[in-house]
Amino acid sequence: xxxxxxxxxxxxxxxxxxxxxxxxxxxxxxxxxxxxxxxxxxxxxxxxxxxxxxxxxxxxxxxxxxxxxxxxxxxxxxxxxxxxxxxxxxxxxxxxxxxxxxxxxxxxxxxxxxxxxxxxxxxxxxxxxxxxxxxxxxxxxxxxxxxxxxxxxxxxxxxxxxxxxxxxxxxxxxxxxxxxxxxxxxxxxxxxxxxxxxxxxxxxxxxxxxxxxxxxxxxxxxxxxxxxxxxxxxxxxxxxxxxxxxxxxxxxxxxxxxxxxxxxxxxxxxxxxxxxxxxxxxxxxxx
Amino acid sequence: xxxxxxxxxxxxxxxxxxxxxxxxxxxxxxxxxxxxxxxxxxxxxxxxxxxxxxxxxxxxxxxxxxxxxxxxxxxxxxxxxxxxxxxxxxxxxxxxxxxxxxxxxxxxxxxxxxxxxxxxxxxxxxxxxxxxxxxxxxxxxxxxxxxxxxxxxxxxxxxxxxxxxxxxxxxxxxxxxxxxxxxxxxxxxxxxxxxxxxxxxxxxxxxxxxxxxxxxxxxxxxxxxxxxxxxxxxxxxxxxxxxxxxxxxxxxxxxxxxxxxxxxxxxxxxxxxxxxxxxxxx
Numbered sequence: 001x002x003x004x005x006x007x008x009x010x011x012x013x014x015x016x017x018x019x020x021x022x023x024x025x026x027x028x029x030x031x032x033x034x035x036x037x038x039x040x041x042x043x044x045x046x047x048x049x050x051x052x053x054x055x056x057x058x059x060x061x062x063x064x065x066x067x068x069x070x071x072x073x074x075x076x077x078x079x080x081x082x083x084x085x086x087x088x089x090x091x092x093x094x095x096x097x098x099x100x101x102x103x104x105x106x107x108x109x110x111x112x113x114x115x116x117x118x119x120x121x122x123x124x125x126x127x128x129x130x131x132x133x134x135x136x137x138x139x140x141x142x143x144x145x146x147x148x149x150x151x152x153x154x155x156x157x158x159x160x161x162x163x164x165x166x167x168x169x170x171x172x173x174x175x176x177x178x179x180x181x182x183x184x185x186x187x188x189x190x191x192x193x194x195x196x197x198x199x200x201x202x203x204x205x206x207x208x209x210x211x212x213x214x215x216x217x218x219x220x221x222x223x224x225x226x227x228x229x230x231x232x233x234x235x236x237x238x239x240x241x242x243x244x245x246x247x248x249x250x251x252x253x254x255x256x257x258x259x260x261x262x263x264x265x266x267x268x269x270x271x272x273x274x275x276x277x278x279x280x281x282x283x284x285x286x287x
Numbered sequence: 288x289x290x291x292x293x294x295x296x297x298x299x300x301x302x303x304x305x306x307x308x309x310x311x312x313x314x315x316x317x318x319x320x321x322x323x324x325x326x327x328x329x330x331x332x333x334x335x336x337x338x339x340x341x342x343x344x345x346x347x348x349x350x351x352x353x354x355x356x357x358x359x360x361x362x363x364x365x366x367x368x369x370x371x372x373x374x375x376x377x378x379x380x381x382x383x384x385x386x387x388x389x390x391x392x393x394x395x396x397x398x399x400x401x402x403x404x405x406x407x408x409x410x411x412x413x414x415x416x417x418x419x420x421x422x423x424x425x426x427x428x429x430x431x432x433x434x435x436x437x438x439x440x441x442x443x444x445x446x447x448x449x450x451x452x453x454x455x456x457x458x459x460x461x462x463x464x465x466x467x468x469x470x471x472x473x474x475x476x477x478x479x480x481x482x483x484x485x486x487x488x489x490x491x492x493x494x495x496x497x498x499x500x501x502x503x504x505x506x507x508x509x510x511x512x513x514x515x516x517x518x519x520x521x522x523x524x525x526x527x528x529x530x531x532x533x534x535x536x537x538x539x540x541x542x543x544x545x546x547x548x549x550x551x552x553x554x555x556x557x558x559x560x561x562x563x564x565x566x567x568x569x
Contacts, residue, residue: 010393011395013389014389014393014395016385017385017386017388017389018385018386018389018401020381020382020385020386021382021383021385021386021405021445021449022386022401022404022405024382024438024441024445025404025405025408025445026404027438028408028420028438028441028442029404029407029408029416029442030404030407031423032416032419032420032422032423033407033411033416033419035419035422035423036415036418036419036422039422091313095310097310099310099311099313099314100310102314103313103314103317106317106318106321106322107317107321110321112499112546112547112550113325113543113546114502114503114505114520114523114542114543114546115503115505116505116520116523116524116527116542117325117328117523117539117542117543118324118325119527120328120523120526120527120535120536120539121324121325121327121328121539122324123527124324124327124328124331124532124535124536125323125324125327129339129340131327131342133340134339134340134341134342135342137340138340138342160320160321164321217412218412220412221412221413221414221415223414223506224505224506227524228524228527228528238412238414238506241414241415241418242414242506242509242510245418245421245510246510248425250422250425253418253422254418254419254422256418257414257415257418257419258415260411260412260414260415261411261412261415264410264411264412264415267410268407268410268411271406271409271410272403272406272407272410275402275406275450276399276402276403276406
C-alpha cells in the first residue's frame, strides 16, 4: 500500500517536472512540423488535397534550378571542406610540435564569432576594393578577386565555416588510431600512401561519413552566406524559402521546408541515433 | 635582390628545415584565413582617414564608434538582443533544469520517446523549423511579437539546456544525495545544497552556450521578428548592405565583445571537450 503510494508520488513528480519543457517543445517543434507537412499537401485557395507544390518545385524550370544549384553547391562544399579538413586533421594528429599545438587550440575558437561578423570581415578583404585588391595595387597590379555575388564566394565562405567542425570530428576519429600501428606498418615498408589508404582512411571512414552528412545538411539549408554574397539566380534553397515565406506563399514554403527536411533525413537520423544511445545515459543512472 | 634573399622561400627552407618551413607556411595560411579578416575588422573600426587604395589608414580615430553609437536603431537593437538573450536563458533554465534532472535520475517508460521529442528540433535544418513556426505564428498572431521571437530563441537553447545539465546531474553521485536525505534534508534542500553546487559548472556552460546562441540568432528573428524586433544580428544584415564599411567594423566588434567576455569569464570550464559538445548540439 505504502509502496504504491510512493510509486504514485514518483510518477507525479516525473510528469510535473517534464511537463513544461515537453509542452513547449510540442508547441514549437512537433506541432509546427506536422502542420508544415500537412500544409504542403493542401491547396492554398481551395483547401483540397494537392501535389501541385511538389510538382511545381520539381518541374518548374526556375524552381528546379534552385534545387539543382543547391545540391551542387552543397556537394562541392562537402568535398572541398573534407579534403582540407582531413589534411589539417592528419597534421594535427600525427605531428607534435609547438605549431601544431597552436593550431590545435586556435581552430575551434572561430565558433564563437557570429557568422555574420565572419562573413562581413571576409567581405571587407575579398571585395573588389578590399584589402587583397589594395595590397596588389601597392605593387601596381589591379587584381580583383571577384569572389562576391557568385558561387565561388559562397563556396569559399562555406568551406571556411565548415573546416573547423570537420577537422574536429576527424581529429577525434584519428585519435583512436595508435601511432604504434602506423609506425609498425611503416617499418614493414608500407609507403605513406599505403598506410593512409589502407589503414588510416578505413579506420576513420565512419566519422568521415558522419562529418560529410552534417556538412551537407547545414549547406542545403544555408541562408546568411548566400543571402549576403550569393547570386540572384539561381537561389539557394534557404534564400528561396525565405523569399517564398516573405511573399506569404505559405503552402509552397511548407513544401520547400519538407524538401529541405527530406534532404536532411540522413543527418537527422545520425544525429538522433548518436544522441539517443543509451550507453552514455545508463552508466550512472540509479536502479 | 640579394639583400632580401633571406626572405626567399629557398633560403628559409634551408635555415628552418623543409618540414619546419611548410609548418610555418601552414600556420601563416591558417592565421590569415581564420584570424586575418577579424584583425582587419579591428583596423577598419579604428580608421580615421582611409582612402582607396591605401593598405592601412592614414590616421586613426574613434569617429566611427561615435557614428555607430549615435544611431538610435543600432542602440535599440542592442537592448533587444540582450533582452532576448537574458529572457531565453532564464526561461530555458526554469523549464529545462527539472526535465534534465528527471532524465538524468529516473528510468521510466517513454523516456526515450521524450528524449527523442527534445532532440528532433535540432535534428532538422533551423530555417525549415523557423518557417514551420512562422506559418503557425501567422495563424495565431504571434508574428512580430516579443513572445514569438522569444520562442524562436528558445528553440535554439532548450536542447542544450537539457542535454548539458543532464550530463552534469548524472555526474553527481546518487550516494551524495541519499546521504543528505538520510540526514533529514528535504528533496528541495538536497537539490539546492548538494546537487546544484556540484552540477553547477555544466549548467553554467550550458547557459553560456544558450546566451551566445541567442545573441547570434539571426535568421529566425529576421523571419518572425520584423518589423519591431530588430536585434543586433538582424540590424547587421542592413549594416553590411547599407552602412559604410568602417561602421560595419565597429558594429562587428560590438557583436563579438559579449562572446569574448563570456569566454574569458568561463575559461576555467571550457575545454576542447565542451566546445565540441556545443558544436554537436548546435
